[in-house]
Amino acid sequence: MRNDLVEITTICPDVENSQFLVQSSCPDTIPEILKCQSAAENCSSIIYQQRSLPSIKILGTGGTIASKAVDSSHTAGYHVDLTIQDLLDAIPDISKICEIEYEQLCNVDSKNINQDILYKIYKGVSESLQTFDGIVITHGTDTLSETAFFIESTIDAGDVPIVFVGSMRPSTSVSADGPMNLYQAICIASNPKSRGRSVLVSLNDQISSGYYITKTNANSLDTFNVRQGYLGNFVNNEIHYYYPPVKPQGCHKFKLRLNGEDFKLPEVCILYAHQAFPSSIVKLVADKYDGIVLATMGAGSLPDEVNQACMELTVPIIYSKRSMDGMVPVANLPRNDSKGHNIIASGYLSPEKSRILLQLCLVGNYTPEEIKHVFTGVYGG
């Protein structure tokens, strides 16, 4: 229905930028939030809604993006050497896009990320959620998918985008990819269209879901291919999202206690299966660990003898897969009426993500039935 008193005209085709004009013949009809001080005194004036720049928190953890090699021709054999301040010095001026605060949580290759660091990242993100419009985390790409999965599984970010970013080339290399990836990560975190999308990853002009991402190539710039599809893309540093905001299907959220000293994840080990894979290794590991993830051959295939041994054990055992794509369906599990209730299908989850999900279930003392229920979110269980 037309309202003659107030007319709102979008001046930017992107409505989510929320810059619009309000024309009014009566001040009472103007919503309080749209009034700006000088114009509020003049009831017939055009009022332009002022928005302050989004405030972005950057958390530095290290990785290749913060590394230096011996010279510009080397893309291997480098070491972590740059702080988050150094990384910010290498990107174009962002003062018109957002206001930035940063914190160096650690400075390590992501192979050295352990549960203490994971917890630091968790804490850094949780605390920043209260005061910032977006969060960027610089991280090595080798285990980025694990941290991103952990954060997605433990933090309800509401509308605040949490953007992970890394690089495949060290900062010293010709055509280093880090500065552009970081610049784009900050653009993603600052953009209103990123709100409600939870954990995202910025790499090689692509925007992906932190929950689904997998490192698919040990060397290439385009390493984060995802079967579930990219969410968006950059062209000339403009963001083009392909879908409206969406969060991963079936992602179980765990609430962690924020008590640093006590934070300890149960020990879960991943075993990589192969021809002639011995059942003795599974039994050995079951004695020492709280849970096991098996990277099975195909969609849950293991030698019969290993299946038999797994059914005799009581520790939870997740059947995941060596193949990067595809899934392990429940129908392929070795279970009978009395045995095999400790065996759970990973669904679409990779071994490393299955491990984190099992750790989180075990930290919450979930029963095998509850663990199965959690894994049904990714069509496992």
Ligand SMILES: NC(=O)C[C@H](N)C(=O)O
């Ligand atoms: N591209 C990278 O970031 C790999 C590096 N080894 C890391 O994960 O820290």
